[in-house]
Amino acid sequence: MNVLVTGGAGFIGSNFIHYMLAKYPLMNIVNLDVLTYAGNPQNLSTLEGNSRHKFVHGSITNSELVSHVMDSYQIDAIVNFAAESHVDRSIVNPKAFFETNVQGTLALLEAAKEKQVRRFIQVSTDEVYGSLGDEGYFTEESKITPNSPYAASKASSDLLVSSYYKVFGLDVSITRCSNNYGPYQYPEKLVPLLITNGIDEKNLPIYGNGKNTRDWIHVKDHCAAIDLVLQKGGKGETYNIGSRTEKTNNEIVYYIMKKLNLPDNQLIYVADRPGHDYRYAVDPQKLEKELGWRPEYSFEEGMKETIEWYLTNESWWRPLLDNSHRELR
Numbered sequence: 001m002n003v004l005v006t007g008g009a010g011f012i013g014s015n016f017i018h019y020m021l022a023k024y025p026l027m028n029i030v031n032l033d034v035l036t037y038a039g040n041p042q043n044l045s046t047l048e049g050n051s052r053h054k055f056v057h058g059s060i061t062n063s064e065l066v067s068h069v070m071d072s073y074q075i076d077a078i079v080n081f082a083a084e085s086h087v088d089r090s091i092v093n094p095k096a097f098f099e100t101n102v103q104g105t106l107a108l109l110e111a112a113k114e115k116q117v118r119r120f121i122q123v124s125t126d127e128v129y130g131s132l133g134d135e136g137y138f139t140e141e142s143k144i145t146p147n148s149p150y151a152a153s154k155a156s157s158d159l160l161v162s163s164y165y166k167v168f169g170l171d172v173s174i175t176r177c178s179n180n181y182g183p184y185q186y187p188e189k190l191v192p193l194l195i196t197n198g199i200d201e202k203n204l205p206i207y208g209n210g211k212n213t214r215d216w217i218h219v220k221d222h223c224a225a226i227d228l229v230l231q232k233g234g235k236g237e238t239y240n241i242g243s244r245t246e247k248t249n250n251e252i253v254y255y256i257m258k259k260l261n262l263p264d265n266q267l268i269y270v271a272d273r274p275g276h277d278y279r280y281a282v283d284p285q286k287l288e289k290e291l292g293w294r295p296e297y298s299f300e301e302g303m304k305e306t307i308e309w310y311l312t313n314e315s316w317w318r319p320l321l322d323n324s325h326r327e328l329r
Helices: 012-022 040-049 063-072 086-090 096-114 149-168 190-198 219-232 250-258 285-291 299-312 313-322
Strands: 002-006 028-031 052-056 076-082 119-125 172-179 178-182 204-207 213-218 237-241 246-248 267-270
Touching: 002 012, 012 028, 012 040, 012 219, 012 246, 028 063, 040 052, 063 096, 063 285, 076 096, 086 096, 086 149, 096 119, 119 149, 119 219, 149 172, 149 313, 172 219, 178 190, 178 219, 178 299, 190 250, 190 299, 190 313, 204 246, 204 250, 213 219, 213 299, 219 237, 219 285, 237 285, 246 250, 250 267, 250 299, 299 313
Parallel strands: 002 028, 002 076, 028 052, 076 119, 119 172, 172 237, 178 213, 204 267
Antiparallel strands: 213 246
């Protein structure tokens, strides 16, 4: 099977490539990535010389390049991770998000239709559903009500993907996952930001009152779920991915402070982000019942491994600090 993974030099995409190549000895992966600030070739340095991994530098918005890659490598399936994903950046520059996340997805869909690709997986986010109160969960039938330019761009691309199934019969599935953490996550995101700031004895900034709540999942559990959807997911179906591990931002920061033995005065509260969603929580029952998925990592196990990874891989994250912008989802 020849799989095109877009955005494969990013956090989740690179973890997915490592996961799939290790699991499937006959699979070949072509990694198309434009290498924005969040795309890091070092994420895949251990794959140098691996004949089953080919890297192509370029944007998914380049229709000619996408078509060329599809022909050159006889692509059977596409897994689309490529996206601008930082909420704070989307507030400053929404245009870039719609160019990549919507127009880029459209270019991929057109190529998939023309080349009659067997499977198309759209990797999306629970943020398309909007914000929840203290109770309840988003299901695949929940209304899409995005509250940031980033979430709106992902919702738009999801609707495009769905339309190519309904109108053209393209074999697509959409995944919507909760907050990820784990190795190779760019240090603008909450967990690596807090860990790296803690290591450097800098302030640990938290938006508002710190009560915003997210369901946290280890990136490897997310990768396993996407693999199942790729292999067994229903045509035209959407699957929520979550671990039922809800934590407030306060709980996350205090956990990391405890593990790094940091003093309380390193924690500071900063002005809240515009349109900051209060709570995300998805119901993963459909994925569990239909495809048999279960997360393997407990929060304790996953966070312990993640903190240790950043402690032992300063050479990876330290050069990235100059370009990072905090995001406290």
